Amino acid sequence: MREIEKAIQVLKVRADFTADINLDAQMAYKFAIQALQEKLVREYPKPLTLEELKNMDGEPVYIVRGLHLPCENDEWWAIIHTFQNCEFAHFISHGKKFSADFEDYGVRWLAFRHKPEHIGEATNMVEGE
Template identity: 35%
Template structure:
């Protein structure tokens, strides 16, 4: 399977699933067992295609992921993996990596591949329709979310937009509101397929 065919398959399956999930409401009829089974089969196919060939990033690939979400996995701590935003800091004589939003210390570029690994989440797996404007609605439950935000310091808001993570505390409160003006949010992504424990959709 080529990258191009994989991306096309993901887009097609997502489109079919969206149509099937909306069909009962559009047609004004209840969800039937046959309909639900068809949705389940397509969801299984989508998970399999998403997880296919998802290898760890090389160090050079990781360096080019600045500002993007990756799934970090420690090779020594035994702790579950987690999402964080890659921050690459370039200096005159060297460069290093910061794992923004990670609750555990993964390490730096010098220990990459030895004590920790990172996996990309292919852009096709992040549906544009999955982003929700805060003007439309806010999360129903408190917790961590992937967000699009304007950097700010209280009411001084900068024009550029970035992707990051923030904790929703309920009602209208975001934990980092002093530094991030959130415009859109979406639930944290599922781990890449090859990172899932056996029996939970990972590569067998």
């Protein structure tokens, strides 16, 4: 468990303990918990599920390519374009267009809503593991 997750747990216990004693303290704990949870999501985002990805047409995603391959990971921001009944995701990044097979999602590439600060840990959280 990460330190930030431990801190969230401690704050939740303290918030429950102060619920009947001090409403101001309880609200402060709730705000602190919310801020830490948002930080956790930004720093250690989970990869989008394939369903989430397919529903993000026209939105920015952070792509990590090269998973489980002998080459280094490629990473970049792109705008995703999806089409109904299509087996590929289409991206535009830095004025270039490219495609990726949905069948390879989670094996050769992943997409995130936010750039993972700790890419190694994030790419180990592939759907179904």
